[in-house]
Amino acid sequence: xxxxxxxxxxxxxxxxxxxxxxxxxxxxxxxxxxxxxxxxxxxxxxxxxxxxxxxxxxxxxxxxxxxxxxxxxxxxxxxxxxxxxxxxxxxxxxxxxxxxxxxxxxxxxxxxxxxxxxxxxxxxxxxxxxxxxxxxxxxxxxxxxxxxxxxxxxxxxxxxxxxxxxxxxxxxxxxxxxxxxxxxxxxxxxxxxxxxxxxxxxxxxxxxxxxxxxxxxxxxxxxxxxxxxxxxxxxxxxxxxxxxxxxxxxxxxxxxxxxxxxxxxxxxxxxxxxxxxxxxxxxxxxxxxxxxxxxxxxxxxxxxxxxxxxxxxxxxxxxxxxxxxxxxxxxxxxxxxxxxxxxxxxxxxxxxxxxxxxxxxxxxxxxxxxxxxxxxxxxxxxxxxxxxxxxxxxxxxxxxxxxxxxxxxxxxxxxxxxxxxxxxxxxxxxxxxxxxxxxxxxxxxxxxxxxxxxxxxxxxxxxxxxxxxx
Amino acid sequence: xxxxxxxxxxxxxxxxxxxxxxxxxxxxxxxxxxxxxxxxxxxxxxxxxxxxxxxxxxxxxxxxxxxxxxxxxxxxxxxxxxxxxxxxxxxxxxxxxxxxxxxxxxxxxxxxxxxxxxxxxxxxxxxxxxxxxxxxxxxxxxxxxxxxxxxxxxxxxxxxxxxxxxxxxxxxxxxxxxxxxxxxxxxxxxxxxxxxxxxxxxxxxxxxxxxxxxxxxxxxxxxxxxxxxxxxxxxxxxxxxxxxxxxxxxxxxxxxxxxxxxxxxxxxxxxxxxxxxxxxxxxxxxxxxxxxxxxxxxxxxxxxxxxxxxxxxxxxxxxxxxxxxxxxxxxxxxxxxxxxxxxxxxxxxxxxxxxxxxxxxxxxxxxxxxxxxxxxxxxxxxxxxxxxx
Numbered sequence: 001x002x003x004x005x006x007x008x009x010x011x012x013x014x015x016x017x018x019x020x021x022x023x024x025x026x027x028x029x030x031x032x033x034x035x036x037x038x039x040x041x042x043x044x045x046x047x048x049x050x051x052x053x054x055x056x057x058x059x060x061x062x063x064x065x066x067x068x069x070x071x072x073x074x075x076x077x078x079x080x081x082x083x084x085x086x087x088x089x090x091x092x093x094x095x096x097x098x099x100x101x102x103x104x105x106x107x108x109x110x111x112x113x114x115x116x117x118x119x120x121x122x123x124x125x126x127x128x129x130x131x132x133x134x135x136x137x138x139x140x141x142x143x144x145x146x147x148x149x150x151x152x153x154x155x156x157x158x159x160x161x162x163x164x165x166x167x168x169x170x171x172x173x174x175x176x177x178x179x180x181x182x183x184x185x186x187x188x189x190x191x192x193x194x195x196x197x198x199x200x201x202x203x204x205x206x207x208x209x210x211x212x213x214x215x216x217x218x219x220x221x222x223x224x225x226x227x228x229x230x231x232x233x234x235x236x237x238x239x240x241x242x243x244x245x246x247x248x249x250x251x252x253x254x255x256x257x258x259x260x261x262x263x264x265x266x267x268x269x270x271x272x273x274x275x276x277x278x279x280x281x282x283x284x285x286x287x288x289x290x291x292x293x294x295x296x297x298x299x300x301x302x303x304x305x306x307x308x309x310x311x312x313x314x315x316x317x318x319x320x321x322x323x324x325x326x327x328x329x330x331x332x333x334x335x336x337x338x339x340x341x342x343x344x345x346x347x348x349x350x351x352x353x354x355x356x357x358x359x360x361x362x363x364x365x366x367x368x369x370x371x372x373x374x375x376x377x378x379x380x381x382x383x384x385x386x387x388x389x390x391x392x393x394x395x396x397x398x399x400x401x402x403x404x405x406x407x408x409x410x411x412x413x414x415x416x417x418x419x420x421x422x423x424x425x426x427x428x429x430x431x432x433x434x435x436x437x438x439x440x441x442x443x444x445x446x447x448x449x450x451x452x453x454x455x456x457x458x459x460x461x462x463x464x465x466x467x468x469x470x
Numbered sequence: 471x472x473x474x475x476x477x478x479x480x481x482x483x484x485x486x487x488x489x490x491x492x493x494x495x496x497x498x499x500x501x502x503x504x505x506x507x508x509x510x511x512x513x514x515x516x517x518x519x520x521x522x523x524x525x526x527x528x529x530x531x532x533x534x535x536x537x538x539x540x541x542x543x544x545x546x547x548x549x550x551x552x553x554x555x556x557x558x559x560x561x562x563x564x565x566x567x568x569x570x571x572x573x574x575x576x577x578x579x580x581x582x583x584x585x586x587x588x589x590x591x592x593x594x595x596x597x598x599x600x601x602x603x604x605x606x607x608x609x610x611x612x613x614x615x616x617x618x619x620x621x622x623x624x625x626x627x628x629x630x631x632x633x634x635x636x637x638x639x640x641x642x643x644x645x646x647x648x649x650x651x652x653x654x655x656x657x658x659x660x661x662x663x664x665x666x667x668x669x670x671x672x673x674x675x676x677x678x679x680x681x682x683x684x685x686x687x688x689x690x691x692x693x694x695x696x697x698x699x700x701x702x703x704x705x706x707x708x709x710x711x712x713x714x715x716x717x718x719x720x721x722x723x724x725x726x727x728x729x730x731x732x733x734x735x736x737x738x739x740x741x742x743x744x745x746x747x748x749x750x751x752x753x754x755x756x757x758x759x760x761x762x763x764x765x766x767x768x769x770x771x772x773x774x775x776x777x778x779x780x781x782x783x784x785x786x787x788x789x790x791x792x793x794x795x796x797x798x799x800x801x802x803x804x805x806x807x808x809x810x811x812x813x814x815x816x817x818x819x820x821x822x823x824x825x826x827x828x829x830x831x832x833x834x835x836x837x838x839x840x841x842x843x844x845x846x847x848x849x850x851x852x853x854x855x856x857x858x859x
Contacts, residue, residue: 069488070485070488070553071484071485071486071487071488071493071552071553072552072553073552330552332552336487357549359549359551359552361551361552363486363487365486365487365489365490370780370781383790383792385792385794385795385797386795387795388762388765388793388794388795388796390793390795391549391551391791391792391793392792393484393551393552393789393790393791393792394789394790394801395484395486395553395787395789396787396788396789397486397487397490397492397785397786397787398784398785398786398787398803398805399490399783399784399785400777400783400784400785400786400805401781401782401783401784402777402780402781402782403746403777403778403779403780403782403806403807404780404807405777405805405806405807406805406806407803407804407805407806408802408803408804408805409786409788409801409802409803409805410800410801410802410803411788411790411799411800411801411802412798412799412800412801413760413790413792413797413798413799413800414797414798414799415795415796415797
């Protein structure tokens with residue numbers, strides 16, 4: 001058996017790609033296509049308040065008016081007439097793992113979610129297709145006043161006004177076509193509120209699984225970290241591979257209060273038939289800190305650029321990201337930051353790997369407004385080309401409107417050096433292993449920012465992609 | 471007859487977010503009388519150089535069309551970049567930094583090109599100097615094609631000048647074909663009046679072992695467009711570009727430089743140094759594009775922008791496109807004001823802040839102006855810098 005096969009045997013791709021046999025009678029699936037009727041039907045299913053029903057209709061109108069972006073990867077393979085916007089299990093969301101329907105429970109068991117919850121998480125939300133099927137937060141965390149629940153039920157409770165005040169205010173539906181789409185058919189997702197001064201010591205996690213073929217997932221994550229509070233939130237995503245296009249157009253809105261800190265970590269491993277058109281945005285108040293850790297491995301096509309608005313004086317942002325574009329993938333990823341407050345600072349550090357004809361594009365924008373005196377921004381993007389049938393492009397933009405700013409940018413594109421491979425091979429390591437080791441080293445600045453078990457998962461994904469079986 | 475001009479220019483090789491307003495620019499001119507016979511001629515034509523004047527713009531581009539396969543090095547393209555805009559300029563005889571609208575303007579206005587042909591092996595020891603002395607209110611379009619034969623060497627210096635308060639419009643297209651081993655140095659020094667609209671559109675192709683060195687100083691004018699597109703088509707072609715700019719008052723400067731690396735072991739180095747003052751508005755686009763087949767190539771682009779007013783606008787788009795494994799591409803940008811450490815150092819030596827800024831502006835611009843190989847023109851440009859700063 002060759003070394004290459006040994007590497008493949010170590011990693012079980014079926015961890016993500018397995019397909020659960022769903023009994024049609026257990027699931028409700030909405031008619032494909034996007035019309036006023038389907039939007040109203042989603043609204044009815046969600047038991048929306050009237051303001052939300054009207055908001056969805058407004059978003060649908062915007063969706064029909066806004067053009068598809070002319071600058072990104074092609075999304076010609078995405079036909080909304082063949083996408084079902086809403087698929088749910090007929091069972092309700094559960095607060096006890098034992099009560100989750102057997103077939104769905106099996107899926108998440110195989111993904112290791114309940115085990116992770118027991119071992120290292122303060123709370124877990126699990127979404128299956130369009131609805132959350134499980135949500136739980138540890139008693140001691142709940143006792144601190146931390147709210148971690150599904151958005152729909154929170155909308156009817158004591159946090160209803162807070163949600164109305166914040167929902168799609170940071171990512172308005174006018175932002176782009178798929179933000180409008182999200183506003184029209186959003187379903188599922190989490191609401192997190194961390195009260196003033198509360199520090200959540202261990203992370204919360206939401207896991208999103210899109211199991212149905214030809215379906216869309218449109219979850220909305222709204223996190224409010226109040227003054228002086230601290231939270232690490234982890235997001236995981238996966239789906240089995242189908243021969244038809246799936247769509248993910250989620251939305252994440254993060255509000256980081258004065259002196260607060262939020263770390264948002266994502267390991268995205270959607271299947272390679274997925275169009276991932278996700279929007280993530282954070283606004284940070286005075287002295288607040290926003291940290292993004294992002295790993296993009298899956299999807300057929302991605303548009304993903306988490307954005308941070310540094311509104312408060314002395315607020316900070318750090319973005320650490322890696323993208324691995326393999327065969328058939330066109331991953332257009334990066335980050336955006338807007339400096340508004342005085343003495344704000346941002347650091348963007350990204351790694352991109354392209355292999356087997358994959359297209360990896362790093363795209364970013366750094367905007368320093370006139371008000372952002374003494375702002376500092378630093379961007380570093382490294383790309384690694386593993387063959388000559390792939391692409392690695394970097395398209396960073398900077399818009400600076402004050403002299404009192406300090407902006408540095410550096411980008412590098414290159415290959416694995418022959419000397420490094422030779423060095424490792426001369427010590428008895430196979431060429432494949434040597435390359436995998438070098439790529440893992442290249443990705444190290446990202447993996448070291450992740451909790452251990454996620455860093456291990458990320459390294460496994462890199463090995464899997466390197467073996468050509470990703 | 472007076473003319474209106476409305477062109478889309480400086481289209482980024484790959485589009486990005488529209489909210490950044492860097493994907494392209496518009497060049498608009500209203501009601502301007504434009505001359506198309508104003509291209510200056512050199513005082514003498516050296517032996518081994520042929521100047522053919524009065525060649526219709528489109529016809530002058532024939533030399534590029536005839537060599538299209540050599541320039542484009544047709545190879546299987548696996549996948550284009552996201553937001554690729556190359557289709558837009560595909561009908562140009564040779565792609566230029568500003569793009570097809572300039573070619574269309576030149577053709578429609580009946581501009582005649584001066585075609586300089588340098589014979590194989592000819593090495594000029596003195597530069598060919600073209601002086602544009604523009605008058606207040608004057609509008610002018612002109613064009614040159616430089617075809618440098620194998621192993622030839624030549625330096626061209628183009629000086630665009632007028633009274634410092636003059637207004638007008640001035641547009642130039644310069645296209646270059648450097649055959650195997652040819653070495654061309656092209657210097658463009660622009661010190662036009664503060665109400666002048668000026669564009670300088672360059673396109674070129676470098677064959678095996680050819681070298682093009684471009685030195686550009688954009689110091690005057692109110693709205694300035696300065697752009698270049700170079701094909702490094704064959705093995706070991708080498709392209710070096712140095713730009714110095716000064717953008718002040720409410721003026722704008724719009725830059726689009728591209729190095730399209732296709733041959734093996736090509737080398738592209740582009741440096742941009744400049745100063746923004748007042749409410750100046752500058753957009754810089756710089757692209758290194760490593761095409762399939764450019765293995766062993768190196769590309770480097772560096773930008774150093776000194777911002778000296780709280781109300782300047784500086785947009786920077788440093789792009790690297792890569793379709794080849796065995797290449798090294800780098801970009802670096804430093805944008806900001808003078809560091810406190812530097813100011814402190816100077817103040818310790820009795821130099822106040824205003825003088826320190828003057829010194830640093832001069833240092834940036836003169837590091838480029840020193841590359842002008844004609845002492846008289848270099849001195850004149852440096853005097854201009856002194857007088858402005």
